[in-house]
Amino acid sequence: MTNFTLNGLNVQVEEGTTLLEAAKFYGFPVPTLCYHEGLSPYGACRLCVVEIGEGPRAKLVSSCTYPAEEGLKVRTASTRVLRARKMVLELLLASCPQSKVIQDLASAHDIRRQRFKQEYEDCIMCGLCVRICEEQMMAKAIGFRNRGERRSIGTPFDIKSEECRLCGGCIYICPACQLRCTYTEPEKAICGACANLAPPCVEKEQFDDMMCYMDPCVACEIEKK
Amino acid sequence: MQPTKTRGGRSGAPRAAEAPAALGTYRGICSTCIHAPTCAYRLKSTEVAIWECDLFESYETPSLLEIVERHGRKRGAVIAMLEEIQAKYGYLPTHALQVVAENTGASMVDVYAVATFYRAFSLKPRGRHLVSVCLGTACHVRGGPGVAKEFERHLGIPAGETTDDREFTLDTVNCLGACALGPVVVVDGHYFPHVGIKDVEDILAHTLTGLDKVEVEGDRRIFPIEVNCPRCNHSLMDPSHLIDGYPAIRVTVSHGHTHGWLKLSSLYGSYNVEAEHEAPKDAVVNFFCPHCHAELRGAAACPECGAPMVPMVVRGGGVVQICSRRGCKGHMLDVSGTAVA
Structure with missing residues (x-):
């Protein structure tokens, strides 16, 4: 067993437990995006950052990949952590403003304005689809390709993979593409805050709770009157 | 590139019985398939077969x-x-x-x-010569982009592409670690420092004529030497045969059961040789004096490859030693020393 301090509380977890699992177990909320219980932790989205250590040696680590250590002092909601998370979210929102998951997370973190240019990317490179394909579906049909700004996810040579069984796991788990899969024009995507009276996805059941908190609206960029 | 489905490992016996069903789907000539001579899909010798099949196995x-x-x-x-x-x-x-x-x-x-x-890997066929233009910070501020543009203009291709005749592939890189030489261009491992727009044409022409050819004129590291046999002190020079414009050094060599003459360029720094019998690359050959027939074999080993060195006395004092391995460029010049094994 490993003893460490979580937000000032002395806690005990089994060896090998990650900080995220410990925080979840003891009821401290840590937002995640690229983490999924059935998949190996990846540390891509950096949303789950927590602060470890004390004083000038305190540092931010991704809790999903950091195993608990004896005597560690962990803070899951310090000012520094919250500021870092907010920044990460603002950047994620800029690259993928049409994602409901990211919109909800942004609103929960009190982001009301969009500071960065919106890119309408299809993908935030969280690797969830790659991991579900490999670890749960045992297929390995899709993977990362290239690197740097040309990095993308897909099959080798962009042709239909012989390994793919069309299970749909990648679409199911994707936090960024719910709208991409049903609607391909982000500027017309569901919003509710703007004056678009006929949002194209409203009639579809899965979007009934869709609400945009942004001003200007992150999806349609129409300024609220 | 049009990807082709290949299943090298799975082929069993050709399924002749199933062949006719697929005959309506000709897509090209599968000339690269190892099964082509016995392929069930290939009915006559001139018949084309389908391009993509489960039995595809490349000659490679x-x-x-x-x-x-x-x-x-x-x-x-x-x-x-x-x-x-x-x-x-x-x-x-x-x-x-x-x-x-x-x-x-x-x-x-x-x-x-x-x-x-990795940038070192390419999924597209590359040209015979790879031209890398550095666009790292130092090269960039010294005019690297202009050089890259000039290469694009001369070759008629954007960076990253290959010319239609497969001669050149143009690539830009982000730092070659030779910032002091910037703007630097590397062609087939040869570094061209301080490249200006005017030099581009020369570099391409130079590449086509061969970068490995030694320039005899103008290179001050290259000078002619005259050598004698260390045993009998007869001259090894052959004034009747010129290599690089200077009398050649003539010795007898043997490799296995073949014996013959070998003429070396007498220019120190030039590796041009002519031989009666071409010995395979990397083979260690024995050198003999054509006059006294003593084997020219030194005690030292080549610093590059470890093969025995061949000593020859330089007229005017000193000993030059060359590596006895074909293709190895190991050599030593000892102007003051007189020690000969």
Whole structure:
């Protein structure tokens, strides 16, 4: 067993437990995006950052990949952590403003304005689809390709993979593409805050709770009157 | 590149009975398939067969397999295998990735990820000469982009592409670690420092005539020497035969059961030779004096490859030693010393 301090509380977890699992177990909320219980932790989205250590040696680590250590002092909601998370979210929102998951997370973190240019990317490179394909579906049909700004996810040579069984796991788990899969024009995507009276996805059941908190609206960029 | 489906490892006996059903779907000539002579799909000798079939096995597969085998079919050696394949073909053919994936147990996704991650690997065929223009910070501020543009204009291709005649591939790189030489251009491993827009044409012309050719005029590291046999002190020079414009050094060599003359350029720094019998590259040959027939064999070993060195006395004092291995450029010049084994 490993003893460490979580937000000032002395806690005990089994060896090998990650900080995220410990925080979840003891009821401290840590937002995640690229983490999924059935998949190996990846540390891509950096949303789950927590602060470890004390004083000038305190540092931010991704809790999903950091195993608990004896005597560690962990803070899951310090000012520094919250500021870092907010920044990460603002950047994620800029690259993928049409994602409901990211919109909800942004609103929960009190982001009301969009500071960065919106890119309408299809993908935030969280690797969830790659991991579900490999670890749960045992297929390995899709993977990362290239690197740097040309990095993308897909099959080798962009042709239909012989390994793919069309299970749909990648679409199911994707936090960024719910709208991409049903609607391909982000500027017309569901919003509710703007004056678009006929949002194209409203009639579809899965979007009934869709609400945009942004001003200007992150999806349609129409300024609220 | 149009990817072709290749399944090197899975082929069994050709399924002749199923063939006629597929005959309506000709898509090209599968001339690269190892099964072509006995292929059930190929009814007459002039008949075309389908391009994509389950039995496809490339002629290249055995040599690819040999590379994979040499690395013990280990997943950890995928990069080394791909490097060898790239060195052999100049690029990574689709079926090569497939062969590597199937025989190492790595999945195609992983192999493809590695092949696209590293800039050293190319999935497209490359030209005979690779021109890399550095656009790193130092080269960039000294005019690298202008040089790159000039190369694009001369070759008529954008960076990253290959000319239609497969002579040149133009590439930009982000730092070659030779910032003091900037803007630097590397062609087939030869560094061209301080390249200006005016130099581009020269570099391309130079590349086409051959970069490895030694320039005799104008290079001050190259000078002629005259040598004698260390045993009988007869001259080894052959004034009747000129190499690089100077009398050649004539010795007798033997390799295995073949004996013959070998004429070396007398220019120190030039590696041009002419031989009666061409010995295979990397073979260690024995050198003999054509006058006293004593073997010219020194005590020293080549600092480059470890083969015995061949000593010759330089007229005017000193000893020059050359490596006895064909193709090795190891040599020593000792102007003051007189020690000869």
